[in-house]
Amino acid sequence: MEPRPATLKEIAQKLNISVSSASRALHDHASIGLRTKMRVQQLAKELNYQPNQNAILFKKRKTGMIGVILPFLSQDFFAAVVSGIEDIAYSRNYTLLLGQSRDDEQRERRILETMKNHRVDGMLISISKNTSAYDHFESLKSSHIPVVFFDRIPELPGIHSITSELGPGMLEMIGFLIKRKHRHIAMINGPESLPASRERRTGYLSALKKHRIKGSPDLLVSSDLSAESTHEAMRRLLSLKRPPTAIISFNDYVALDAIRYAKKKKIRINKDIIFVSFANEPVCNYMDDPPLASLEQFPYQQGEKAIEVLLQLLHSIEEGTPDPSFHNILLKSQLIIREE
Amino acid sequence: MEPRPATLKEIAQKLNISVSSASRALHDHASIGLRTKMRVQQLAKELNYQPNQNAILFKKRKTGMIGVILPFLSQDFFAAVVSGIEDIAYSRNYTLLLGQSRDDEQRERRILETMKNHRVDGMLISISKNTSAYDHFESLKSSHIPVVFFDRIPELPGIHSITSELGPGMLEMIGFLIKRKHRHIAMINGPESLPASRERRTGYLSALKKHRIKGSPDLLVSSDLSAESTHEAMRRLLSLKRPPTAIISFNDYVALDAIRYAKKKKIRINKDIIFVSFANEPVCNYMDDPPLASLEQFPYQQGEKAIEVLLQLLHSIEEGTPDPSFHNILLKSQLIIREE
DNA sequence: GAAAATCAGGCAATCGATTGCTTAAATTTG
DNA sequence: CAAATTTAAGCAATCGATTGCCTGATTTTC
Numbered sequence: 001m002e003p004r005p006a007t008l009k010e011i012a013q014k015l016n017i018s019v020s021s022a023s024r025a026l027h028d029h030a031s032i033g034l035r036t037k038m039r040v041q042q043l044a045k046e047l048n049y050q051p052n053q054n055a056i057l058f059k060k061r062k063t064g065m066i067g068v069i070l071p072f073l074s075q076d077f078f079a080a081v082v083s084g085i086e087d088i089a090y091s092r093n094y095t096l097l098l099g100q101s102r103d104d105e106q107r108e109r110r111i112l113e114t115m116k117n118h119r120v121d122g123m124l125i126s127i128s129k130n131t132s133a134y135d136h137f138e139s140l141k142s143s144h145i146p147v148v149f150f151d152r153i154p155e156l157p158g159i160h161s162i163t164s165e166l167g168p169g170m171l172e173m174i175g176f177l178i179k180r181k182h183r184h185i186a187m188i189n190g191p192e193s194l195p196a197s198r199e200r201r202t203g204y205l206s207a208l209k210k211h212r213i214k215g216s217p218d219l220l221v222s223s224d225l226s227a228e229s230t231h232e233a234m235r236r237l238l239s240l241k242r243p244p245t246a247i248i249s250f251n252d253y254v255a256l257d258a259i260r261y262a263k264k265k266k267i268r269i270n271k272d273i274i275f276v277s278f279a280n281e282p283v284c285n286y287m288d289d290p291p292l293a294s295l296e297q298f299p300y301q302q303g304e305k306a307i308e309v310l311l312q313l314l315h316s317i318e319e320g321t322p323d324p325s326f327h328n329i330l331l332k333s334q335l336i337i338r339e340e
Numbered sequence: 341m342e343p344r345p346a347t348l349k350e351i352a353q354k355l356n357i358s359v360s361s362a363s364r365a366l367h368d369h370a371s372i373g374l375r376t377k378m379r380v381q382q383l384a385k386e387l388n389y390q391p392n393q394n395a396i397l398f399k400k401r402k403t404g405m406i407g408v409i410l411p412f413l414s415q416d417f418f419a420a421v422v423s424g425i426e427d428i429a430y431s432r433n434y435t436l437l438l439g440q441s442r443d444d445e446q447r448e449r450r451i452l453e454t455m456k457n458h459r460v461d462g463m464l465i466s467i468s469k470n471t472s473a474y475d476h477f478e479s480l481k482s483s484h485i486p487v488v489f490f491d492r493i494p495e496l497p498g499i500h501s502i503t504s505e506l507g508p509g510m511l512e513m514i515g516f517l518i519k520r521k522h523r524h525i526a527m528i529n530g531p532e533s534l535p536a537s538r539e540r541r542t543g544y545l546s547a548l549k550k551h552r553i554k555g556s557p558d559l560l561v562s563s564d565l566s567a568e569s570t571h572e573a574m575r576r577l578l579s580l581k582r583p584p585t586a587i588i589s590f591n592d593y594v595a596l597d598a599i600r601y602a603k604k605k606k607i608r609i610n611k612d613i614i615f616v617s618f619a620n621e622p623v624c625n626y627m628d629d630p631p632l633a634s635l636e637q638f639p640y641q642q643g644e645k646a647i648e649v650l651l652q653l654l655h656s657i658e659e660g661t662p663d664p665s666f667h668n669i670l671l672k673s674q675l676i677i678r679e680e
Numbered sequence: 681g682a683a684a685a686t687c688a689g690g691c692a693a694t695c696g697a698t699t700g701c702t703t704a705a706a707t708t709t710g
Numbered sequence: 711c712a713a714a715t716t717t718a719a720g721c722a723a724t725c726g727a728t729t730g731c732c733t734g735a736t737t738t739t740c
Contacts, residue, residue, distance in 0.1 A: 004401075004484065005459075005483055005484075007725095007726060007727085008726065008727060008728095009726070009727090017689075017690085018689070018690050018691075019690095019726085019727075019728095020689080020690065020691080020692090020727090020728075020729075021688085021689055021690070022727095023726095023727060023728060023729085024689085024728090024729090027728090030687090031687070031688060031689065032688070032689070033687075033688055033689080036688080036689080048482075050456070050457055051457070051726085051727070052457075052459060052725095052726055052727070053457045053458050053459070054394065054398060054403060054458060054459050054726085055398065055695090055725075055726035055727050055728095056726080056727055056728075058394060058395065058398055058695055058696080058725090058726080058727085059694070059695050059726080059727060059728060060695080060728090061344075061695065061696095063394060064458070065437075065458075072419075073413050073419040073422055073423070074416050074419040074420065074423075074622070076414050079412075079413040079414040079419065080414065082413055082438070082440075083413070083414075083440060083442075086438075086439065086440060090439070090450065090451065090454060093454070095437050095439075095454060095455070095458055096437065096438050096439075097405075097435050097436065097437060097438075098422075098426075098436050098437075098438040099426065099430070099435075099436075100422075100423060100426060102423075110430065111430065114430060114433070114435060115435065116390070117390055117391070117392075117393045118393050118394060118404070118405075118435055119345075119392060119393070119394050142388075143345055144344065256626045260626065263628075282414070283623050283626065286596045286600065286623065286626075286627060287626060287627065287628070288603075288627070288628040288629070289628070347695095347696060347697085348696065348697060348698095349696070349697090357719075357720085358719070358720050358721075359696085359697075359698095359720095360697090360698075360699075360719080360720065360721080360722090361718085361719055361720070362697095363696095363697060363698060363699085364698090364699090364719085367698090370717090370718095371717075371718060371719070372718065372719075373717075373718055373719080376718080376719080391696085391697070392695095392696055392697070394696085395695075395696035395697050395698090395725090396696080396697055396698075398695090398696080398697085398725055398726080399696080399697060399698060399724070399725050400698090400725080401725065401726095
């Protein structure tokens, strides 16, 4: 048993040929005689030779690695995105370097720096909710490392991104509520620093308008996505003179926290108040009182799309025909209504 | 803006010195004059020079990468393990290559092969529930890639592993049930192919014995961990002449599937039947009727411990003093009782 | 039978950084 | 002032594999 994996050099020495001939023999190059080819291939098999990908990629100035940075793996949404990324990446011989920011900007920066120094070929990023400055992302541009952002994207010009289309979903959601005779519709939004929150707010307001419903500023509250903050938001909503009969929440986790709070206050879910939400997380399937409807955002497909765009960018760069345009893809979402 | 990250060579050329001098200047080597050092360091800063980790590690015949293979990221348990691994790994300048087997042996093999070809320095693996042959793990041994298994470990001699201690937990669990006057205690176990299942079975039987309770073979059923299979197991238990009053399940996900089935059959959770389980998954916090008790297995700490053992192995190999012993660490678990 | 063509394989550079060894120049010492 | 020492830096090999360009030996062609 050799101490290390076999190398071309070893094969060459044992057969008394040059390394280049050994390499060519394994690649079935025309300038190597049949006898030699056979001998090399045979010995390679015997020694269980596997070319060192790193050496090959190093010479090609590539690494075959894609860096993935996201807030939390423990959210099903992101876990599903990773699965989508993984399936495409491995099939194209790329591996994934993974890092969780845990919604901490400093951690996000450290991970990004580490991955940069490891010379990942490209990156897929969903930013931390607390990230305020974007200079670390800018630095990737000057390092010429292509990045595709997904789901939580920074507000920067000239980026590639994959997000799911919320406007139509929000409209459908509010349509659904109105059909059920709800007129007093609140929203627990996420932090205003997230573009996703601003988009939800805009969608909420314009959907209300389209349905000729006069909203009230009191009905639009926000949470920093922690359970405490969501509970506080619920407290405010429930203490209104006229509390809402329907609540749209930033995502299912917020909905679950809100529902938990409501139950503690003896509010009957889907009777006194109904909840609708975003993400359609599988965890909801285990709940007694999940949000009545949730907007499926197809995370697996988002992941697939993100890596596909990235690989395409990498490919065009390699070909020397860099694509000057920016890809900002909006994926369709779909309102999933749970049967009571 | 240079097309690529700056290299030592570029710095050397611009200053008309040799690459080796530039390297030494940046490392503050004694044989480089102060003037030269200053000039090199200044220029390095200007060009935003960052040493190419891959080149350095390539020369050192290392990659600074740890391969992590586990069944599903979407299970909180594994997501938490990854967090533990990640925190230690990044602090020691290692990055993580991630792959999900999705409980598919072929996929597990493919990922393992890819990681091997990328020459990860070591691996952390929790095996797929469907993995029957272990030769792919053996092959790591001959490649001299150290592996530490965690949670779901293969039954092989001479491996390193981190698992949580189930015996005492099971005893405590059954003690808890008995204190509550339960004598008819069933178990929905996992597939027999998993050592974890066998361990639970043994623990279950011996704990019953210790408490002088005569079990019945009918009370010990198993599920392949899918919802359907768990429902089938529940069906069998509920159709017994004397159905159990308490059910221990393989893990919380099985418990949730079982509880869902029971509720459909109008069984009152924690009245007609109580559930206890393993893993103490956070998802249970959102349930109306979670398992009444669950054995916390401290996944984050399991991850930490696993990578610590691995890094220690790597270190001792590097030092030329390989540790011939096998580390098989049992972490304490803790029964968490949920207040009704 | 000699020139041309084909065949089989080797040399050396390359990717980026590190490091043992050597060397030229400057300085110190006797 | 010559020898010894110190200072400052360069050369070249190395990690593993690929690839353009040679070169020597056959074989073919006229």
